[in-house]
Amino acid sequence: MxxxxxxxxxxxxxxxxxxxxxxxxxxxxxxxxxxxxxxxxxxxxxxxxxxxxxxxxxxxxxxxxxxxxxxxxxxxxxxxxxxxxxxxxxxxxxxxxxxxxxxxxxxxxxxxxxxxKVVVSLPRLAHGYTQAISDVIASGELGQLTYARVRLSHDGAVSRDGVEGWLPQRFFDQKAAIGGALTDLGCHPVYLVQLFLGTQPDSVSAIYRSVNGRGLEDNAVVTIGYPDQKIGVIEAGFTSRNPFTIEIFGTEGSLTYTDAGNILQVGDRQLPVPDHNQDPFGQWVDHINNGTRADDNLSRAVELTRLVVAANEAAEVGRTIPYAGL
CATH class of the missing domain: 3.40.50.720 (NAD(P)-binding Rossmann-like Domain)
Structure with a gap:
């Protein structure tokens, strides 16, 4: 070795x-x-x-x-x-x-x-529920996809009994962090919605709020529209501890996932959720040792950046904007 x-x-x-x-x-x-x-x-x-x-x-x-x-x-x-x-x-x-x-x-x-060799930490792409959901979508069981929503939130910005939340204040520094809940935690819902619905919407809108007033948004919703009329909804927050949730709808069926119990429901049946695949750090070591390039990871990292930049712009101007990826 x-x-x-x-x-x-x-x-x-x-x-x-x-x-x-x-x-x-x-x-x-x-x-x-x-x-x-x-x-x-x-x-x-x-x-x-x-x-x-x-x-x-x-x-x-x-x-x-x-x-x-x-x-x-x-x-x-x-x-x-x-x-x-x-x-x-x-x-x-x-x-x-x-x-x-x-x-x-x-x-x-x-x-x-x-x-x-470069790998960006996009860990939920390797999670078992992501693979299972991708398989359901690929099977065509849901029909033409029309809507996907992914929500991820924690309570890192919430103050209790006069004690500031556990998320460091540096995460709310505009210069260093670039953005708040959407730019950090929201990256995971972004790349998952892009995986399920595609990376080429034609419009982006966003609403950001600061519940705890620490400088940047701690509560964010981004909506993306696609040329074939699909809608993607990305939700992120530092203001509540709630189950991670995925909802996907199509013309022939629907799918929901929650990490509360690790439950994947398709229509009226519950599907098994497989174990996670190798995490991004392990993938990185393998790419180094094998001399290979992490093509999918890097492509998704760039598209993730593109959508976060667009969402931040849409929130700043307060209106729906065309998506520059087209």
Whole structure:
């Protein structure tokens, strides 16, 4: 067996940095060897938690590793990833890939030009219910699809007894985060609706609200319309803890899924939900070792970026806008 890949975590800004650090330590093909962060306090705390060195010397750390996990502020993704790619380091990154489609494409061009393997963390594509729902859609049982709704929410922005919610205030910094609930948690409903209905709507509308007044939206609904008259509804929030929900309707039937009990209902029957497939981190390690490119993941990451950018614009202008992906 070849030596484990030496992996560094770049940035402990995102709340999932710890999750990916644990994966790097647990996966037999990787070894977590260091942490860099331009926020010294965050970086040192993360390094101490996982028992690895912290450094402020990014160039020096890149010279010592094979691969990096990027969990910096979203607005820093382009600069950090292009630097890592030009240094020949494989990249696993938290979504969004970048704040704009142009930056996302620049990152991937730098990676492809340097033989770097990139995977974006889009974990629900690997979940068992996603595969089961995709199989039902492919079977034609629902007929012509007309509507899909995906809702994902947690209570990270909710204050209780004078204590601010557990989601860090930095997640509500417009410059660093780019957007709030839709741009972060809402990415998962976005790429699932795109998977079920397609990536080419012709219109986008959005309404954002800030229930807890922390700076950016913590309650969001995005509606996308398709040329064949399908409607997709994407819901995300930091204001309530409720079951993750998928609803899909067609001319011949309907489907619902909830993670409350892991129940997939098609018409009047309940279908078994298979186990999850390999997670994105494991897929990334395999792509590195096999010399393959994560084509589907990267295509979906770019389309995810495109729709989030459009939704943020629609919310800002307060009206339905044409979708620029066409």
């Amino acid at each position: 070849s030596k484990p890949l030496k992996v560094a975590v770049l940035g402990f800004w995102h709340v999932h940095a710890g999750d990916y650090s644990r994966q790097a330590q647990a996966h037999p093909g990787t070894e977590l060897v260091g942490v860099w962060d331009d926020d010294v306090a965050l970086g040192q705390a993360g390094a101490e938690q996982f028992g690895v060195p912290f450094t402020q010397d990014l160039d020096g750390l890149l010279s010592e590793v094979d691969a990096v996990v990027i969990t910096t502020p979203t607005n820093e993704h382009r600069d950090i990833m292009v630097k890592a790619a030009n240094a020949g380091k494989h990249i696993f990154t938290e979504k969004l890939l970048a704040p704009t489609v142009a930056e996302a494409e620049e990152i991937l061009a730098a990676a492809d030009g340097n033989g770097v």
